Amino acid sequence: MPESKPVLMQGNEACAVGAIHAGVRFYAGYPITPSTEVAEQMAVRLPDVGGVFIQMEDEIAGMAAVIGASIGGMRAITATSGPGFSLKQENFGYAIMAEIPCVVVNVQRMGPSTGVPTAPAQGDMMQARWGTHGDHPVIAFSPASVYETYYLTIAAVNLSQKLRQPVLIMLDEVIGHMREKVTIPETGKLMVEKSSSNVPSDWKPYDEKGLTPLVPFGFGHYYHVTGLFHDQYGFPTGDPPQVERALDRIHNKLKKYRDEIMFTNYIGHKEPRVAIVAYGCTVRSARAVVKKAYWQNRLPVGLLSLQTVWPFPDKEIEALAEQVDVIIVPEMNMGQIVGEVERYARGKAEVVPLNRYDGEMINPDQISEEVGRWLS
């Protein structure tokens, strides 16, 4: 892939650029700190590529408009933060149920409520999983750098399109506002996976036989889209076997494509005794710890970073727990993902939370102190 020179870019900007390179041509949203730059970048850039930018009357409308545009065949994205993320939940669930592709960015800020609008936190991780009602599947990515933000946004758009499933990007305020070097491939064209435009005559929007690409409205395939449980043509049903099948359907596609959804990365000792599991900006501090402990001092320490947080990397954690004495989980909240780690460690390793919730980042010293305790 031909690469251009590295450019200095803010995380929120990388998200906007990544989206456009992945073929996104529609943005609808409502301004909120610390996500506003995503909207502002889109407002500047989308008209240049013939795309649509619209500032809606609230976040609920932003989410709705994105779904509407996607049904019209435009790749679409919206971005928000805490309070706005709460407002988007109902229609986010609609997109899951109706299987309409879209990407939702939540640049996390400190909550609850209005909280500290400018302070970083990772307090929305469980809301990402369970924020909308009902038993639903969720895909959520958590980038640890500006570079990862660019690439995960592209992955999110493509995956969302392929699986007909909304994808969340859970950015940290720190990453959203940080400036870093990113090497952006020329034009970005290579990264768009086009869904097939030849539609078989027996195409069904929710085919029982499996996933079919969405045929946008306006091309003579008359079907129904609803948030009600529906049959393979989209029409409402309350018939118990059909309801069960429909719920299985939206969950099973994530299981089937697990390999394409799951991004994790391990660095450090081959036979670690102490492991750190981190996501988002906390990965950066953890990486500094591993650098010093393993690369410099050859201590049995490693880091499993989760770019995919939902669906939870259960097998990866299980395998790690088999190897280590302890898993340390630093999070900028009162302990959210640590519960999942504990669940899949299945008692094979000690799981230790390491939390900070004063609006500041977890620094490497805090983590290495905990690591040191377990090594001695």
Place this chain on the structure above:
Amino acid sequence: MAVIEQLTQDFLRTKKLPHIWCPGCGNGIVTAALVRAIERADFDQKDVVIVSGIGCSSRAAGYLNFNTLHTTHGRALAFATGLKMARPELKLFVIMGDGDCSAIGGNHFIHSARRNIDLNAVIVNNHIYGMTGGQHSPLTPAGKKATTAPRGTLEREFDLLKLARGAGATFGARGIAAQPRQLEQLITRGAKHKGFSVIEALSPCPIAYGRRNKLGGAVEMLRDMKDSSISVEKASSMEAAELEDKTITGVLFSEEAPEFSEEYHKSITKENA
């Protein structure tokens, strides 16, 4: 007439019938008027999209043979705005209940009007929350009873068309289920109008509204609806006092103004050039 009746079949998902509505409900009459209006407007079937919210009336979308989008409560116009901006060539009809449009969806309603985006909003006003069994809506007339206003509501109702006009809508009409041919013509005119069109269709809900307010059955409700309505042309020569309890029907306003989706796409083509 025969031609219209026949083509109407293509626009109905006859396999999905019978519908879920109660006997005597006005939703079927309004839906039929909408179908005939789409036929009269002479749009290509594949360009027509029906968007609806949540409520008894919004279930109409499922019975119509187009691309149909049954959204969330109150949000139909916001979904429709995204779709229209992405695909300006499509002809969108947005069916909403009175509660759907003016309570939970009030914000989207005024902003759609302000943008003057080319959507055709058809509001089925039965003065009540039908689907949830008869709670009061912002269009329940003051004094009328509802399950959540057992002594009669103290709240004043919106005049939906004044609200729409004040917010910037460029077409506003009111029809009644008791006069389906007029309603059909009004929807047709709204459909042909470029800009945000609001068509308020008064519709009887004998079950959740009529019964509690002792308004009789569907027949009585339709008769009263007809008796108390007066065309905007006739009303123009009458005194305000004479019109107090009257429902004014017809096209109440129709103006030209720049349409949002067209203006947007023109503006970006200019930038690109």
